[in-house]
Amino acid sequence: MRRKLAAGNWKMNGSVAALAQIEAMKPAATDAIDVLICPPALLVAQAATISGDIAVGGQDCHANASGAHTGDTSAVMLKEAGASHVITGHSERRTDHAESDENVAAKSQAAWDAGLIAVICIGETLDEREGGETLNVIGTQLAGSVPDGATAENTVVAYEPVWAIGTGKVPTLDQIGEVHDFMRAELEKRFGKDIAGGVRLLYGGSVKASNATEIFATSNVDGALVGGASLKADDFVPIMTALAAS
Ligand SMILES: O=C[C@H](O)COP(=O)(O)O
Numbered sequence: 001m002r003r004k005l006a007a008g009n010w011k012m013n014g015s016v017a018a019l020a021q022i023e024a025m026k027p028a029a030t031d032a033i034d035v036l037i038c039p040p041a042l043l044v045a046q047a048a049t050i051s052g053d054i055a056v057g058g059q060d061c062h063a064n065a066s067g068a069h070t071g072d073t074s075a076v077m078l079k080e081a082g083a084s085h086v087i088t089g090h091s092e093r094r095t096d097h098a099e100s101d102e103n104v105a106a107k108s109q110a111a112w113d114a115g116l117i118a119v120i121c122i123g124e125t126l127d128e129r130e131g132g133e134t135l136n137v138i139g140t141q142l143a144g145s146v147p148d149g150a151t152a153e154n155t156v157v158a159y160e161p162v163w164a165i166g167t168g169k170v171p172t173l174d175q176i177g178e179v180h181d182f183m184r185a186e187l188e189k190r191f192g193k194d195i196a197g198g199v200r201l202l203y204g205g206s207v208k209a210s211n212a213t214e215i216f217a218t219s220n221v222d223g224a225l226v227g228g229a230s231l232k233a234d235d236f237v238p239i240m241t242a243l244a245a246s
Contacts, residue, residue: 004216005156005200005223006240007036007119008230009059009087014039022051024233025240029053032244033223036085036119037230041073048082057085057119060093063106065114075107075114085117087225089145091162101144109147112154119156119225120145121204126163134175135182142186150191152198157183158225164205166227173218176203180220209238216246 010018022037029035029052038057039047048056061075078086088111089104099107108118122141124134138159146155159179164170171179180201187196203215204225215221223243229235 002152002198002200002222004033004243004246005036005202006033006236006243007057007085007156007158007202007223007225008038008236009090009204009225009227010037010039010231011059011092011227012040013231014043016043016046018231019043019047019050021231021233021236022047022054025054025236026052028237028240028244030244033240035240038085038087038119041078044078044083045081055084056082057087057116058083059087059090061086061088061107061110061114061116063103063110065110075110075116079114079116083116085119085156086111087119087121087158089121089141091121091123091160091165095162101141104145105147108145108155109149112147112149117154117156119158119202121158121160121225123160123162123165123205129161129163134179138179138182139186142183143190146187150187150199151195152200156200156202157187158202158204159183160204160225166206168206170206170211170215173214176215176221177219180218184220207239209235209242212239212242213246216243 036055058078062072065076088107111118124137200222202225207224208229
């Protein structure tokens, strides 16, 4: 049975004062679900000391454990700071830093090597969606971004249509279900039924309290990767509650 996961990605938002939001989320982090908050890297260590049952993650890591990579953070460093997860391949990294599937796979492998769970993100652009290319793109990104050693324990896959991120636009439930069913089937072909059946598949892109319940009822959706609505406990707690009730 896959445990549901409510994950928050704070992106380049937040401050030491914002850690109070994690404190305010803690009472809603019940045994029914897993909860993860990924603050900016500088806040990971502090967040991990106060987060209680809420897991803390990074938003990116370098593919190497250490070395001459100015400005980068390694998975080993995140682990030492108290992180248990790291997001890899977010579309903002793919766009802003020209990250390829190959880069994402190397970062995901580095995450595993450091003992972190990789939350591997994939998703199509609006042009690709309108051009009927969605499943081709998802299949290619999934194959290229997830390394061979994926297990139910070390990997979470997040489907985040680029055009739905921060826009208020959300795919139809049929579209979400189609992609999630496809991802599950692709993982099964590659890793077998047991592993594929245990990997959590998250939906991300303009998730909020008002649409969470219907998204969580969609086929093969095991939770959400939430951006804007994870910054404040008042917005994120209702999403956590909807997931726990799903
Ligand atoms: O990682 C989170 C996603 O990019 C979704 O962001 P959003 O909930 O602000 O649309």
